[in-house]
Amino acid sequence: MVKKTPIDITSQKIQVCSKAENKEAAFILNYILAHTPAHIYWKDRNGVYLGSNDKQAISLGLKSGNEIIGKTDMELPWGKGNAAVFRENDLEVMATGKMKTAEELAIYDGRDAVVLSQKVPLRNSFGEVIGVLGISVDITDRKKTEQLQKETTEQISRAVDVLSNCLAHELRTPLAIIGINADSMKLELKKLIGSDETEQKNKIETCVDNIKFAIKRSSNTIDMLLMRLRSILGGQINNLKFKPVSIKDCINDAMKEYPFYNNEQEAIVWDDKLNKDFTYIGSDLLTKHILFNLIKNSLRAIKEVDRGKIYITLKHDGNFNYLLFKDTGSGISTQILESLFEQFKGNGQDGSGLGLSFCKRTMKSYGGDITCDSKEGEYTEFTLSFPKV
Structure with missing residues (x-):
């Protein structure tokens, strides 16, 4: 009878499990990179891309994140000016070792875009800075909305200023007419007793007509201003x-x-x-x-x-x-x-x-x-x- 020697396969099982776990971890990481709404990328100290998610690469006209590897920003359709700004921000992050948040101009899908970028030092297992890790979010629509809100606020402010000046200018004359004629009526009423009543009545009627005119003019001015204001604010x-x-x-x-x-x-x-x-x-x-x-x-x-x-x-x-x-x-x-x-x-x-x-x-x-x-x-x-x- 041949005596069998047991074989210890524990280490093999550990290796198999480790490979499976690594494969699962890699899948999850790639899944996260593929489905995150942000643009994610990482570069070495020379500004050469080590990788990115597909969203970043596709927005630049590439097929996948693999195609961006080995390129620099100068080789991508940012334009030299934007690429120089990216490099300046990257160098600052690597030099200080601190995260930097900045709004940057970019070109995504062939259009000008404003992105909010957060960049941190990319470190190895020894804690040494070996490059930059960046996450950028397209905030173009948000910036347009903010600009529109700003312009609307400024427009309303200007409208208030102009209408205030207009109101003061237009109402000053009729109010003066009302004041002058009220004083005249008061004077004529005092003269009414003991004088030619016909003449005094005519003068008083004239004063009343002038006051009515002033009221009509003021009412017309208010209507015009309201019409203009509704036009401004109502689009x-x-x-x-x-x-x-x-x-x-x-x-x-x-x-x-x-x-x-x-x-x-x-x-x-x-x-x-x-x-x-x-x-x-x-x-x-x-x-x-x-x-x-x-x-x-x-x-x-x-x-x-x-x-x-x-x-x-x-x-x-x-x-x-x-x-x-x-x-x-x-x-x-x-x-x-x-x-x-x-x-x-x-x-x-x-x-x-x-x-x-x-x-x-x-x-x-x-x-x-x-x-x-x-x-x-x-x-x-x-x-x-x-x-x-």
Whole structure:
């Protein structure tokens, strides 16, 4: 009988288990690298890539993380400027031995991107720094949102500033009228006893009319400011309630409702009978406020040079109907004309920039437009085009 000697295979089992565990650990690591939403990469001290996850490589036009091995940032489509910044940050991390967080510009999937990168020293088992380990997250959309929020906040702030100046400018005159006429009424009431009652009553009626005018002008100003503010904060003008409107009705209503002072209305030349009416799809209220803005600006231009008239005419062609609004006042300089319809860039701090921006947006919402031609010192002409119905 042959005596069998037992064989100890414990070490073999340990090796097999160890290999299986290592294989499982490698699988899990690769799985994590493949499914993490971040870009992960590591480089040696010379800036040569030792590896990356597929997300990093594919975003650079490579097929997998293996293809990035052996390359430097200068060989990748970052651009030399960005690559130099990456290298500078890498050197700082290796020199200090500390983590660095920085926003960097990159190119992912052929587009410019902003990434938030965290880089730490890559160490060996002896604790020696042998390179850099980096994790970068694409924050381009977040930066765009932040920029949009910043611009919106600045826009609202500018709107408040301009509207505040406009409010103070526009309401100062009617409030002064109310004050002066209230004092006059008080004086005339004192004179009423023991004097010609007819004369005193006429003076008091005039004071009352002036006060009513001032109230109407203030109300009109408030309506215009609210309309502009809604336009600024509300974005696009809502066209769901647009309907067919007569342009003549808008002009005539604007002439009746605008708070002309003294004989200002005499400057306007508008012949209802000589001009052929047309219908457009839009809002009579919005169009009246366009006319209010144009009248207000033209009266100011006439006052600046102490001369001039305002001419309102209607014209037509194959595709559009037109309202021409021309004044022969001070005119507009070429420099201002270039940005006349841009919000906050109008012809002064009294809200004219906001007003003309509002006019442009309203006409665009009709499917039309408003343009301006002017010669400084001679005239300004606005052309409002309305699509034919």
